[in-house]
Amino acid sequence: MNQRLFFAATLRNRLPISKILGKFLTQKGSVLELASGSGEHGVYFQNLFPNLVWLTSDPNPSYRESIISWINYKRLNNIMPKPLDLDVRASNWPVPEKSCKDLIAIVAINLLHVSDWGCTEALFKGSRNILKKDGLLILYGPFIKDRKYTSESNSIFDLSLKEQNANWGLREIEKVDCVAIKNSFVKLHLIDMPANNFSVIYKRT
Numbered sequence: 001m002n003q004r005l006f007f008a009a010t011l012r013n014r015l016p017i018s019k020i021l022g023k024f025l026t027q028k029g030s031v032l033e034l035a036s037g038s039g040e041h042g043v044y045f046q047n048l049f050p051n052l053v054w055l056t057s058d059p060n061p062s063y064r065e066s067i068i069s070w071i072n073y074k075r076l077n078n079i080m081p082k083p084l085d086l087d088v089r090a091s092n093w094p095v096p097e098k099s100c101k102d103l104i105a106i107v108a109i110n111l112l113h114v115s116d117w118g119c120t121e122a123l124f125k126g127s128r129n130i131l132k133k134d135g136l137l138i139l140y141g142p143f144i145k146d147r148k149y150t151s152e153s154n155s156i157f158d159l160s161l162k163e164q165n166a167n168w169g170l171r172e173i174e175k176v177d178c179v180a181i182k183n184s185f186v187k188l189h190l191i192d193m194p195a196n197n198f199s200v201i202y203k204r205t
């Protein structure tokens, strides 16, 4: 059954994000994408980077259905595994041993501001547990920097998130960096992206 979902933002941000991924994901191996949502990013990146195995995941069953539909629609079944039912707060992430063995990076796009702060902490803890030394954790999304919104539209967006859920909202990049350090990650790059977003590249030490 075709249950493909369409998230408008993915069409706008997939190309700029792919340029960042292309710079840093230069080795062969598996990449675990957390919070894959509709799966549109996953199939796009898998097509662009045939040397990688793109392993999608999401805790929402209807999103996992959409990811499966996208994988089938793009005829990537032979390369891409089925999406994992992965909630970052789980103490053991259900990543198969084979994928863990050749895991070179974890990617999370637009997750931290639509989940509570505990998810940010859990994301780094879980990533530390499965990434080997020099493995990368790549985040993308809007952040507060130097205690300031980087645009008026981001401050309005933050308010609207908090109206939906008091525990959601844009994170301060400096606070995220502290969690990273506590979990043996070092920040390599903070990269300005279109539409007042950032890509953040952390390395497991």
Ligand SMILES: C[S@@+](CC[C@H](N)C(=O)[O-])C[C@H]1O[C@@H](n2cnc3c(N)ncnc32)[C@H](O)[C@@H]1O
Residues within 6 Å of the ligand: 007, 009, 010, 034, 035, 036, 037, 038, 041, 058, 059, 060, 063, 086, 087, 088, 089, 108, 109, 110, 111, 114, 115, 119
């Ligand atoms: C704004 S959507 C982003 C989806 C996709 N990455 C994108 O950019 O289109 C947020 C995603 O975070 C996922 N999510 C929320 N809480 C989560 C958690 N605790 N663990 C893993 N994923 C979570 C949701 O299911 C949803 O797919």
